[in-house]
Amino acid sequence: MKLRRRDSLAQTSLDARNELARLGPDGLEVQARTLAVGNQLAATLIVTGYPAEVVPGWLDPLLTYAGRLDVALHIEPVSNAAAAQQLKRQRARLESSRRSGLHHGRLDDPDTEAAAADAAELAYRLARGEGKLFRLGLYLTVYGRTEEHLAEEVASVQSIAESLLVSTAPATYRALPGWLTTLPLGLDTLRVRRTFDTEALAACFPFASPDLPADAAIAPGGVLYGINSASGSMLLWDRFAQDNYNSVTLARSGAGKSYLTKLELLRQLFTGAEAMVIDPEDEYVTLAESVGGTVIRLGDPEVRLNPFDLPAGQTADPGSGADHDALTRRALFLHTFLAVLLGSDLSAAERAVLDRAVLATYRRAGITGDPATWTRPAPLLADLADELGSMDESAAGELAIRLDPFVKGSHSRLFSGPTTTRPTGHLVVFCLREIPDELKTVSMLLALDAIWRQVAHTGARRRRLVVVDEAWRLMQEPHGARFLFRMSKSARKYWAGLAVVTQDGDDVLGSELGRAIVSNAATQLLMRQSPQAIEQIATAFRLSRGERHHLLSAPRGCALLLSGRTKISFSPVASSQEHDLITTDPAELHAGTDHTHTPDKDPYGLPELTEPRSR
Template sequence: MRNRAKANTLERMFPIYSVHENSIVTKSGDLTMCFKMELPEIFTLSKQDYQHLSNTLFKALELLPNYTVVHKQDWFLQQSYKPDFQIEDASYLALSNQRHFNERAYLNHTCYLFITKTTKKRIAQQSDLSSLTKGYLLPKQSLDQQLILDFTSSVDLFQRIINDSQLLTMTCLSENEILGNELESGILEQYFALSDKNRGSLKDLALFPDKVKVGDKSVLFHTLSHVEDLPNKVSCANVYQNFSTQSSHLLLSMASQVGLLLDCNHIYNQYLFIEDSQANLKRFEKSAKTMHSLSRYSRENQINKQWIEKYLNTAYSQGLKSIRAHFNVMAWSEGTQGVSDIKNNCASAISQMGCTPRFNTFDAPVLFWAGIPGNSGDFPREESFYTFLQPGICFLNLETNYKDSVSSFGITMCDRLTGKPIHVDLSDLPMKKGIITNRNKFILGPSGSGKSFFTNHMIRQYYEQGSHVLMVDTGNSYQGLCELINSNTQGEDGVYFTYTQESPISFNPFYTHDKVFDIEKKQSIITLLLTLWKRDDQKVTRSEEVGLSNAVSGYLNKLQSTDITPGFNSFYDYVACEYKDSLTQKKVRQKEFDLDNFLNVLEPYYCGGEYDFLLNSQSDLDLLNKRFIVFEIDSIKDHGILFPVVTIIIMEVFINKMRYLDGIRKLILIEEAWKAIAKQGMASYIKYLFKTVRKFFGEAIIVTQEVDDIISSEIVKQTIVNNSDCKILLDQRKHINKFDQIQQLLGLSEKEKNQILSLNQNNDPNRLYKEVWIGLGGVHSLVYATEVSYPEYLTFTTEQRERLMIRKRAQELNLDLESAIKQLNRENLSK
């Protein structure tokens, strides 16, 4: 049988008349100004921040004239991560990470704000007068020029207040962003396609009472349009139980459940109808009198009268503005998600808001039509409820996705919710914005918290972006990465020093490649000699400082004027002969500078002594131009002599880089080297390093398991904490009983404490990752996930069984480390 049903065209029914700059004019005569809003990142706001947001929105909304509709439209679209395989000079690990995250699903969020000036009649119309049901569109009441000028002025002021909040940002949409251009679709086309893809994707519309069909997508509505469906109390911030503990409460906005936490394609529409508040209250007073006169016939009338009087009493006593509001979740099925899954997910999300979910079964087409950008004047009055401005604001979504840094430099971390890769700059952009004043970092994480994985992951990316990296390790945590770099550079880089009896660490503190000794170099030699000469409990007199300084100066002058071999042996010979003679000539008394005592104490480091290897290296290794150097000193960390000496000389290597590598990023990472740092002389060295490194485009990074290691040295504690604007903490559940001490030491706010204690509270079992908290200057803080590919995991692993497996594979097949990892990765993928 032939279908004779009459079908309308979208062109005939389309409610939009014209678009000019950022304004939409409808055929019914409404004027809408269109904006894009940038919201704060999820999990970054404190209770005070949410209150500030609420107050800001309240102040801005109060400025809008009567008969204005504020339509906030939040789009949440499922997308897949698209890797970049064209990275210039990308390493094997960088490319393996790109492959690991290929097509990782995530929910992309975009927020729009449409402010519509309509008329008294239009704002009060019901669904039977929607432009969707009319055969013609002619405005019954138009806006005059003065009303339009007043409206645009109030919206401009609205925008200024929002942008001044420093938490929200409003930018005007351009005509191209509304209508689209040859390459990209605008928001109107995106709405009718339910997609943000390129142009030419419009689909047929089919309207049914309970749904709208857009192509093959079934659009469903769950509405909050009746007071009885709402909770008794609302708040702009609620505790998110999944990431909270008994002693910490992580907050999210009330509407976050139907925002980023609702994992399906959907739009969250939020409508606030600003009418004449006094007229509304008078109408309620009249209704209360009517209910009172009818109360004898029905108890319901008496109850309604009590509710109306309560509403009126609240409005008059607190000076509140009466408005109407409506909120709906517009979700659609796509791909493997069916209609029943969408309905269940939306109903569950609304229930977690404390509201009663109501699936709309009778006017879905009218709600869809009113949701067209700029057409909120078509919204049916019967689908809204009366409330006040403050509680209405509590239903607004106030968070967005994690945001990528716009800086070209940075590291890749992961979104906490979805695992999408996020580009994070912890150094340059925060410095440029004034968030931090130095690039130094303090990393605290107990054993098993993922500390070494995070630091390896960060350091690898620093190195691959041209940084010079020097590391002091006490547990072979960076051996795998160093070996991989050494293999890839054919031994030109990736230098790994470790102490063994057969091949002990040796240095030559008196060697420079150009025989130039500036004040800093000379001072580092004096500090080293004082450390060898004096115990911690022995004070150094002024005359001893002068005597030692003269000895070092005399020897350095001799190096520059003769061809003697620099080293501790020739220095010892110089002091024992030439310098001793000069002291005799000057008649320097023994109590002023006891040279014999000095020579006797330092004799073990002289030729034939127990430690003669330490300061007489015969290899003039050019560490200045090596970009990745690891000093593994685990075997000597408890040695009272070797450990502090080796650590000081390592510092000297880095200070050489500071002095000579202008314009090149450089960093030093010290892991668990606290016994040397606890010494007073060494603490002064660290203090100098932390305060000076920022001037040389450098970073000092301290990594520790125990906060007690920092507390044990007052100088170091103040130096590290006060001069590390980037603080990085990993899982602190082992320190939960003394976290108040950590909070006080690091100067953490209550919001930062709640973020830190939420680490790894509700990890996705389908992903292998550990969470890490990063705080910048007490201004910005966020929890990220450290997730790496299998090859990167094999490179960084500290599990002895896995390390032996990799080395065994390399030895059996005569492969380098990278080739062995590649083969193990292929086997893992084939499982």
């Protein structure tokens, strides 16, 4: 058996030299810059310079080149000890060069300063164990049928490389070593290396992609956000598949943040989600009316919201899901509401008086800690003012006086009666345009409270999107910001996502509560920023220099999606029907309106100047 097995192996053994000779070309002709390989000509380019910053998939234009192009990456790790010593010598050389220039009265060299800063940053990152160093060689071998064809192909590849800010040099008098370097043999005979850290090397990975991972890109609940600026592919994003369902959109005025928000909202409705919107400028009215939504116009004489309303569905039935602390929570909300309404924090004496007055006002209306009484009509703000006026404490009398304009004066219309409407439907928009500026913040708080009661206390669990446009108004008030923060923390429990949209990044990022709201948003959208705000935005979101420049020069509508390690630039795409529903561009709205007038329909009642005057 053993002899037979040996005979069998001997019969099937191969001559490696002969087999490799069959795989190789018939002959080679080596010239100064080209190499004749069979019936093909080859020329190798050595990458000698790289862009300052790259993103994953930046080599795609070269990897997807239409002609025949071999791209070889040779990677060699550098030990930590050698890397530290190398960086130490480099920093010493750069510092010496800088000091020598200063000693001789020469101006600072920007290249030296930038290189010194980069070397120092890299040294600290290595010391903290945040990365390693690698030596990388990148080589390109171009093929052509004839010398003219090869020259055209080399020019095309060099043009693509230059567009990527990559510098190349021909492998002159090293055509054969260059060709061998790009073969799948693992040999780097040229050894033209550049030192990379872990992050830069990961971006050079040839199979990286600027698109979302496959599982996220084909998520069943995703909606179309737009077109990926880097790859040209569609960007589908499902906010309800993230760690939480909240989002933050920051952009300067006119960058297209409301347009993008309305586009996502409309497409979320297609998936069966419900949406509720705080709309300070009536930008969502056309959309709501077109899809059969509910528009609640705060400021209308017939529309009122009562801050004393208890959550709907609170009964004595143990199976109803009633919150047995609903009355206490409502009293605490009234503290927040009155602090925002009066425009200042309440003193300790005022808070104590107010707490007793609120509970007494509820008792007068027959509402106590017994859930069976919670279905009775809620008291009004005027009842609280009367209760405060009947108390002997000076703090109570002062609060009653401060409440007088909102009970009997010019600002009383919104609070002068029981709630007239409930936020029900697949799309509810609270319009605040007719509200005076002095009351817009407290009106936003009241509307948001009504939405939260609908989300948290109706017992129906379904996907909901709550949009707070121009959120800077609410963020300016500490109590309003705190209410928004609590909602961002709790929304996920009720399958709801909070979308905060604002044009003033300082109001969001300039306070601890604002930064907490940003950190609790798994979906972050940045659009065009002003030069005055870009530093704060870049620091808060840890943007690279390239991303900063992108946000400063981004065209209208272009956005940068941030979520964990995902960073994708995209441009929203809408159909003509969607565009007509969501655009608020004054020029487009003006162009779509019939502006022809007859003389008797002149808005000012003036005759046409071209008409002859009668005598």
